[in-house]
Amino acid sequence: MAELIDGKQLAKTINARTQQAVTQLKAQGISPKLIVIIVGDDQASQIYVRNKHRKAKQLGIISETRQLPEETSQAELLEIIDQYNHDDTVHGLMVQSPLPPQIDEDAITRAISPAKDADGFNPVNVGNLYSNSPLNFPVSCTPKGIMTMLAAYQVKLAGANAVIVGRSNIVGRPMAALLLNASATVTVVHSHTKNMQAYTREADILIVATGIAHLIKGEDIKPGATVIDVGMNRDEDGKLTGDVDFDSAESVAGKITPVPGGVGPMTIATLLQQTVELAKWSE
């Protein structure tokens, strides 16, 4: 049976380190501050933002949620972002997705100062990542959290055959860059790939981020592989389930993340870790 990669436990460890870092920064006169802007009343977003806020406060980060009405115009949102960009007390800034249709998400991503870009989505930071820049810069939190997991579970990256299923801007693409920067051999497979299993079965490290429940089964996995499941799907009974069929996978994989309790808890922990890094880098 595969070793479980316990994201819940690891998130606690990361949070404890973040809390320590906050204490140290405060001793130097810097109080890390995160602003989360939310437009409209999307229920899932409201819950997610509330969780971020609560956890940030627990760790000593000053957290403010800026709730804007559903009918906020793009110009108004850009103006508010500009204010935070110029506010020296703010270190991390993000706008919760999804946004109402009158707002161009791409324009918002570009408007957030790269130095305060808590999500790591600004093209400057995406470019830094893909160029393997030696500078400090933020990175999309889910793949960054996965790198933390791989390191914590001592998964060897250099020379490993890493296969990423899914090519989203939030997970698949930045994951590919992070693993390539860490000298893994990297393949990205996606909906146009023919015979996906031919790739997944050769993967030493398999990252699955498709939003398709149970796409990957035990027979699609190389014996002993490390399997990271980014999926967060609801089954018919409303139960959270991954993109990997855990039951058949856990007898084949060497290490595997459960859903829930795997990648999920790492994302907020990484966002807060990154907020504190942004504060540190702003010195």
Next chain:
Amino acid sequence: MAELIDGKQLAKTINARTQQAVTQLKAQGISPKLIVIIVGDDQASQIYVRNKHRKAKQLGIISETRQLPEETSQAELLEIIDQYNHDDTVHGLMVQSPLPPQIDEDAITRAISPAKDADGFNPVNVGNLYSNSPLNFPVSCTPKGIMTMLAAYQVKLAGANAVIVGRSNIVGRPMAALLLNASATVTVVHSHTKNMQAYTREADILIVATGIAHLIKGEDIKPGATVIDVGMNRDEDGKLTGDVDFDSAESVAGKITPVPGGVGPMTIATLLQQTVELAKWSE
């Protein structure tokens, strides 16, 4: 025997189109202008810049080479870049590599306005590429030229298994992004990859950019594959030779680029094409 991908001929076609586009832009009152800054006396760079200049003029592009002394400071170079960034008559701007040791190449890349970034190396544009942005933006010229070749020779990209050997910022990485954006399955292999041949032998499209002469032999190629050789190595006799062993490869490949006369001629053609695109986008 493989079909030859004739980069020399295709570059002529691209140049003819560029010349036409220049004529059209001039009729609209826009005279595309390219500035190439060169620092010091590196002989290869001098020749390369002279070739760009001559070809640009032939196509009707206003071309200026700004020669700076070897001892130019970073601050002086940044000041000069800033002037061109603010000069509305300039559409394309690039700084020739290599730079003398007192100048930080990364800082120079960042200083060039993304809207005038003829080389496509600014992190904003790298980020646009990796995010598959719907906006207009420049891209590193060698991989962009390879995409033009693949299109001209009707190589099917969506669903193809593309393998890129080499992970440089100038070729391998942007090539991976372009092919992924075109819905190929993309693998990047490099010096840390174990058993590289296991990947190259499965490639429908094989792009080789390593700087290692004759690294890839016929036996490493899938029968019928499209093979693009980015190598420009000098052998003992000073003869230009590729990263692919052409003699053994051409009997296996379906389509193949020669060296010289393959990728090489496409790079300058693409730079000039892109300069005119930047002029058009600046409207």
